[in-house]
Amino acid sequence: ITYPPRKYLSESHLNSLGLALFLASAKLFNKENKFLVLDDVVTSFDASHRLRLLRLLKNEFHDWQILLLTHQRHWFQMIKKELGSIGWLLREVDWTEENGTQMKGSPQDTRELIKIKRAQGHEVANDVRILLEEVLKEICHGLEAKVAFRFNDRNEQRMTGDLLPALRGTLKTKSPALNGEPIWGQLETSNLLGSIGSHDNPKEISPGDIDVALEDIDKFEKLFRCGGKCKQLVYRESYVEADKKLSCKCGGMTIPWNE
DSSP states (O other): OOOOGGGTSOHHHHHHHHHHHHHHHHHHHOOSSOEEEEESTTTTSOGGGHHHHHHHHHHHSTTSEEEEEOOOHHHHHHHHHHHGGGTOOOEEEEEETTTEEEEEEOOSSHHHHHHHHHHTTOOOHHHHHHHHHHHHHHHHHHHTOOOOOOOGGGGGOOOHHHHHHHHHHHHHHHOHHHHTOTHHHHHHHHHHHHHHHHHSOGGGSOHHHHHHHHHHHHHHHHTTBOSSSSOOBOEEEEEETTTTEEEOSSSSOEEEOOO
């Protein structure tokens, strides 16, 4: 056995190890009430382990009651995307001088937020841009698309201009048939609409333009996401040499792939 851990591991990996030991202890010794409180556990946590932590909680603690707190907006968006769809209750803590501290509901994903804001008459062009970036980030992560190096948390702030070329570059050799889909050109136009609405005059964007942009994003996502049982994206680790394909978790969605 090699020890002590702090002699060999970075601070973020030590925190990951500590959390793993805590969860294992809870599983072993807390067999009656099955209740956990995790308060900002990813503050000094390796970013590449965050999604794995969510899936660990989803798969191994599905019958537990868990209170998961965070101040990090990006982490909260990941929680909403990964756990909101399986029944987790999502709340945001809000404070105003008039009302003090209050709990308010949070839309489970950006599409729901767009729907709510449109119903209330708000501009949503910037939200459409954010939705496209979220979709691209998920797909790029699953397919392990290579993007240019960025320092520190800038790696988590990729925009469409970074992600689209990286994904197309990966597909050019790995899955050229997908790279030839006409939706790519349409997506560029939808991204332009989002950018205009975000940085210039959003009133130049009509409700019909927003409808088309949302349809384009949905069409694009369907190239990579299962519409059947698992609703998951295809991912690189599912590659089978004999089939030369990638698949989603349940195998209901596949794409051709050259390793």
